[in-house]
Amino acid sequence: MSEVRLSPDELARACAEAMWREDDASKGLGMKILEVSAGQATLSMTVGPHMVNGQRIAHGGFIFTLADSAFAFACNTYNERVVAAQGSITFIRPASLGDFLVARAREVSRNGRSGIYDVRVTAGEVVIAEFRGHSRSISGTWLPEA
Structure with a gap:
């Protein structure tokens, strides 16, 4: 019987599906992949209403969490379990109640057990925040190794 090989993008999606099944935090905040x-x-x-602060703008912690979740899914695309070692965010513009936020994470570098990822959070064409995360691989995989 021949072994089925996934393309890098198929592997990434399969890892995301496995990770999503266990990600109660992201699902609980209404995030979507x-x-x-x-x-x-x-x-x-x-x-949502539970995400605005006393200034009546989106609490930065929720924006950070969205960026961090996108970062997590980006760095876990190689069937290695990866966690955050460090993350920082710069808030550029406020987000408001009802804003549809999109976080786009991309790999900047990956070497050995370490990686660097940038995440841009937007509301439409408006940049809300820029996040940079440093990752570290740990033991284990998302999918059984053949």
Whole structure:
């Protein structure tokens, strides 16, 4: 019997599906996976009433969480379990109640057990925030190894 090989993008999507099944935090905030490919992921989230702060704008923690989730899905696309080692965000413009936010994560570098990923969070054409995450692979895989 011949072994079935997945393309890098098929592998990325299969890893995302496995990870999504266990990701109660992202699902609980109403996030959706829009796209996943090798080293990249795009997630969305609508700013709900429970996400606005006393200024009546989206609390930065929720924007960070969206960016962090996109980062996580991007760096877990190679069937290695990967966690965040560090993450930072710069808020550029506020997001408001009802805004549909999109976080696009892309791999900047990946070497050994470490990676760097950039995530841009937008509301339409408006850039809301820029996030940079540093990843570290740990033991284990998302899919059984053949």
